[in-house]
Amino acid sequence: MAKASDKRRTPSRAATNKAQLTRDDWLDAAAGEVAAGGFSNLRVLTLAKRLGVTRGSFYWHFRDHEDLVVSFLDRWRDRRFVELDYMRPKGENPEEELHQILQILLTDAARNIRRLQVELAVRDFARRNEHAARIVDEVDRARVEQNKLLFRHLGVAGDQVEDLARLMYMATVGSQVVQAGRKGNEAAVERIEQLVARLALGQRSE
Amino acid sequence: MAKASDKRRTPSRAATNKAQLTRDDWLDAAAGEVAAGGFSNLRVLTLAKRLGVTRGSFYWHFRDHEDLVVSFLDRWRDRRFVELDYMRPKGENPEEELHQILQILLTDAARNIRRLQVELAVRDFARRNEHAARIVDEVDRARVEQNKLLFRHLGVAGDQVEDLARLMYMATVGSQVVQAGRKGNEAAVERIEQLVARLALGQRSE
DNA sequence: GGGATTCCGTACAGTAATGTATGGGCGGTA
DNA sequence: TACCGCCCATACATTACTGTACGGAATCCC
Numbered sequence: 496m497a498k499a500s501d502k503r504r505t506p507s508r509a510a511t512n513k514a515q516l517t518r519d520d521w522l523d524a525a526a527g528e529v530a531a532g533g534f535s536n537l538r539v540l541t542l543a544k545r546l547g548v549t550r551g552s553f554y555w556h557f558r559d560h561e562d563l564v565v566s567f568l569d570r571w572r573d574r575r576f577v578e579l580d581y582m583r584p585k586g587e588n589p590e591e592e593l594h595q596i597l598q599i600l601l602t603d604a605a606r607n608i609r610r611l612q613v614e615l616a617v618r619d620f621a622r623r624n625e626h627a628a629r630i631v632d633e634v635d636r637a638r639v640e641q642n643k644l645l646f647r648h649l650g651v652a653g654d655q656v657e658d659l660a661r662l663m664y665m666a667t668v669g670s671q672v673v674q675a676g677r678k679g680n681e682a683a684v685e686r687i688e689q690l691v692a693r694l695a696l697g698q699r700s701e
Numbered sequence: 702m703a704k705a706s707d708k709r710r711t712p713s714r715a716a717t718n719k720a721q722l723t724r725d726d727w728l729d730a731a732a733g734e735v736a737a738g739g740f741s742n743l744r745v746l747t748l749a750k751r752l753g754v755t756r757g758s759f760y761w762h763f764r765d766h767e768d769l770v771v772s773f774l775d776r777w778r779d780r781r782f783v784e785l786d787y788m789r790p791k792g793e794n795p796e797e798e799l800h801q802i803l804q805i806l807l808t809d810a811a812r813n814i815r816r817l818q819v820e821l822a823v824r825d826f827a828r829r830n831e832h833a834a835r836i837v838d839e840v841d842r843a844r845v846e847q848n849k850l851l852f853r854h855l856g857v858a859g860d861q862v863e864d865l866a867r868l869m870y871m872a873t874v875g876s877q878v879v880q881a882g883r884k885g886n887e888a889a890v891e892r893i894e895q896l897v898a899r900l901a902l903g904q905r906s907e
Numbered sequence: 908g909g910g911a912t913t914c915c916g917t918a919c920a921g922t923a924a925t926g927t928a929t930g931g932g933c934g935g936t937a
Numbered sequence: 938t939a940c941c942g943c944c945c946a947t948a949c950a951t952t953a954c955t956g957t958a959c960g961g962a963a964t965c966c967c
Contacts, residue, residue, distance in 0.1 A: 515943085515944060515945090516944080516945090531829065532829050533739070533741065533825065533828075533829070535739065535741035535742075536741075538923090538924065538925090539924080539925070539926095540923080540924065540925090548944095548945065548946085549945070549946055549947080550924095550925085550926090550945095550946090551944085551945050551946050551947075552944070552945050552946085553945095554925095554926070554927080554945095555943080555944060555945070556944090559925080559926070560924095560925070560926090612828065615825065615828065616825075618878060619739065619821065619822075619825040622739075622818065622821065622881055623737065623738050623739070632883065635879055657892075658892050658893060658895075658896045659896070661892075661893055662872055662893055662896055662897070664875070664879075665871075665872045665873075665875035665876045665879060665893065666868055666871045666872040666875055667871075667875065668874075668875035668878055668879055669870070669871035669872055669873065669874035669875025669876070669877075669878065670871045670875070671875075672824060672874055672875065672878055673841055673870075673871060673874055675828055677838065686863075686864050686867075687864060687867055687868055687871065689864075690864045690865070690868055691868070694900065721913085721914060721915090721963095722914080722915090744953085744954065744955090745954075745955070745956095746953080746954065746955090754914095754915065754916085755915070755916055755917080756915095756916090756954095756955085756956090757914085757915045757916050757917075758914070758915050758916085759915095760915095760955095760956070760957080761913080761914060761915070762914090765955080765956070766954095766955070766956090
């Protein structure tokens with residue numbers, strides 16, 4: 496039991512013995528709110544309650560609400576790029592790499608609900624925010640380029656690479672959008688993946 | 702010039718000689734707000750200003766804010782269904798019908814920005830609203846069924862119809878999501894359309 | 908032409924969210 | 938140990954939005 500004189504400590508944070516909050520802590524909490532209700536649901540008071548502090552802490556770590564949003568978007572973009580770099584196709588086993596990419600983009604999205612929800616929220620926010628729009632555009636382009644590289648490794652005819660990569664990316668994004676929140680269509684997603692794989696492997700130049 | 706004694710008329714609506722507002726007028730105005738900023742941007746005062754009235758009018762036509770949202774979603778679903786019924790494939794010229802569907806879903810979406818923005822907003826809202834989720838699900842299923850019917854008319858092998866229809870629908874949705882707000886990729890969309898057409902026509906059973 | 912109904916304006920209360928000013932505890936540091 | 942900077946609490950002012958109560962003008966209906 497704590498001593499009675501403990502009331503000299505900051506009372507509201509008595510339960511959480513976590514030392515001090517960092518900027519990333521706030522951004523992590525923001526991810527939860529964004530995933531749940533989009534950027535319009537990103538309120539300072541809610542984050543503060545979740546973190547067990549008051550808004551005074553927020554306005555020390557961030558200049559204002561917009562600062563939080565911009566930082567969140569920038570961090571999201573950076574993470575998507577290191578994620579792309581991590582699974583950059585090396586061309587040693589292209590069929591397996593295609594399977595892995597489709598697995599991550601489709602099947603895995605069903606389990607990584609949080610990540611999917613955040614991406615959809617960022618995408619939606621990009622329709623009315625210039626900064627978000629530029630970031631989403633960068634990520635989209637990079638992903639399509641990655642797909643093109645993969646298809647080149649697979650031996651797809653040169654004039655088909657661009658179209659095929661875009662088609663596959665659009666299909667994966669569309670699948671994420673449509674599937675978001677639904678349940679029980681993992682089997683359908685699996686079949687879509689196999690169809691895309693057959694389509695890609697059937698479009699080789701040789 | 703109007704007589705000076707005209708000030709006895711309701712002054713705020715002096716400019717607009719439009720008689721009286723109907724429920725659909727409010728829903729039309731709501732579509733603009735939803736397209737611009739999503740459902741979180743759907744505020745009563747903004748609609749009233751746009752329509753040149755006060756909020757008193759709104760609370761006569763609608764019970765509350767939720768009533769507006771539900772009515773908006775229901776009307777959206779109804780319109781999507783009559784739209785589907787209008788361009789239901791008859792099977793007389795399936796190739797042309799495929800072209801038309803892809804044209805409407807892809808190319809035409811670039812011009813019908815308003816309709817596209819509303820659909821994306823409804824889709825985003827469906828992630829946190831049960832009613833919207835059910836409506837979007839109904840529309841998605843109906844559209845995939847329509848695609849299946851078209852592919853059957855095209856002579857696609859029976860076990861490929863489901864997968865192909867879903868792939869095409871996901872690709873169109875994904876294209877709308879990615880393309881929303883961008884400009885200058887009509888050419889890319891056109892090539893995607895041709896690729897889907899080739900893919901579909903190449904998967905016939907015969 | 909008088910009452911009832913329709914449609915909208917006005918005024919009020921209440922809530923929620925942001926931003927700012929200010930102070931205070933706590934740890935590092937000379 | 939006394940000071941200073943980091944981190945957070947508190948209090949206040951402001952704005953935006955919702956919902957409701959009430960009244961009033963216009964029109965319909967007999």
